[in-house]
Amino acid sequence: QKEVEQNSGPLSVPEGAIASLNCTYSDRGSQSFFWYRQYSGKSPELIMFIYSNGDKEDGRFTAQLNKASQYVSLLIRDSQPSDSATYLCAVMSGGSYIPTFGRGTSLIVHP
Amino acid sequence: SQTIHQWPATLVQPVGSPLSLECTVEGTSNPNLYWYRQAAGRGLQLLFYSVGIGQISSEVPQNLSASRPQDRQFILSSKKLLLSDSGFYLCAWNSGRDNEQFFGPGTRLTVL
Numbered sequence: 001q002k003e004v005e006q007n008s009g010p011l012s013v014p015e016g017a018i019a020s021l022n023c024t025y026s027d028r029g030s031q032s033f034f035w036y037r038q039y040s041g042k043s044p045e046l047i048m049f050i051y052s053n054g055d056k057e058d059g060r061f062t063a064q065l066n067k068a069s070q071y072v073s074l075l076i077r078d079s080q081p082s083d084s085a086t087y088l089c090a091v092m093s094g095g096s097y098i099p100t101f102g103r104g105t106s107l108i109v110h111p
Numbered sequence: 112s113q114t115i116h117q118w119p120a121t122l123v124q125p126v127g128s129p130l131s132l133e134c135t136v137e138g139t140s141n142p143n144l145y146w147y148r149q150a151a152g153r154g155l156q157l158l159f160y161s162v163g164i165g166q167i168s169s170e171v172p173q174n175l176s177a178s179r180p181q182d183r184q185f186i187l188s189s190k191k192l193l194l195s196d197s198g199f200y201l202c203a204w205n206s207g208r209d210n211e212q213f214f215g216p217g218t219r220l221t222v223l
Contacts (some may be wrong), residue, residue, distance in 0.1 A: 034211050043201055043214040044155075088155070090212070097143055097162060097205075098170075099212060103154035 002027040004091050006102035013109055019076040021105050023089030026070070031094035033065055033072045038086045038104065048074060079109040113138035117202050117215040124222055130175075130189040132218050134202030137183065142204040144185040145212065146177055149199040161185060197222045 003026040013019045021035075032051055036044035050056045050063040050072065062075040072091070076083055086106050090099040114137045124130060136142050146158040157170045159177035167177050174193060178186045185202060202215040 032210070036214075041219075043199075043217040046211050046213060049211045097160060098157060101155045 002030075002091070002093065002100045004089055004100045004102040006087075006089050006105045008103060009106040010108050011105055013079050013107070015079060015081060015109055015111050017079050017109075019079045019083065019107055019109065021074040021076075021087050021089075021107065023072045023074075023091075023102055024070055025072070025089075025091045025100070027091065027093050027100070028067075028070065029093045030067075030070075030091045032092040032099075033063070034090040034092075034099065035061075035063060035072075035074045036088040036090065037083075038088060040085075044088055076107075079107075081109050081111055083107060084109050113204075113213065115202060115204055115213060115215040117200075117218055119218060120216065121219045122221070124192050124220065126194055126222055127191050130187070130192055130196070130220070132187040132200055132202075132220075134185040134187075134215055135183055136204050139183070139204070139206060141182060142206060144179065145203040145205075146185065146187050147201040147203060147214075149201060151198070155201070158187070192222045194222050196220065 005024045035048040037047050038044040048063040050065045056063045060077045064073045086104040088104045089102040092099040116135050143162050145160045147155045149155050161167050161179045176188050200218045203212040205212045
């Protein structure tokens with residue numbers, strides 16, 4: 001059974017700090033990796049995707065993928081209170097229609 | 112650009128009543144469509160997905176059903192709701208294998 005594991009948190013960081021969110025997955029055939037942000041009461045919003053080993057940067061967000069270690073992370077630089085949300089990691093096996101979602105990490109950015 | 116709509120936004124239904132939730136996607140053709148449920152404090156549970164008109168795959172056996180009468184329309188139904196059907200129902204789409212999913216705004220269902 002494919003599994004995606006995330007620490008449920010909450011992860012609490014001060015405003016302006018770097019928030020580091022981590023995700024591990026069990027399926028070595030995984031090819032596509034996604035990070036979603038979900039505010040309370042709202043639907044998930046895609047913020048990053050990554051397909052290759054290494055780092056991918058988009059504004060304040062950096063996704064890091066290490067397929068050998070089956071590990072994907074999301075770094076949020078200069079964290080803001082508006083970044084407070086639950087962050088969902090999703091992983092998709094090669095050729096699949098169905099992503100496997102983690103249960104999410106709650107991030108709290110305090111002023 | 113692509114847009115996904117869901118309605119209604121909120122719904123309160125008595126136990127035993129029927130259900131119909133609708134999802135439509137604009138700005139794309141032949142999308143893959145998905146229904147998820149997110150219960151309070153829990154993760155996303157995939158209920159159904161569809162790769163084409165009339166093609167429905169069920170991931171969880173339960174009292175829900177899904178239909179895809181048109182290319183960009185996906186409907187979630189139930190003949191008799193249970194208390195355990197309460198939750199946040201999310202429709203999602205993507206354009207193919209390995210591709211990222213985009214979610215609709217969701218329907219919050221409360222069964223009393």
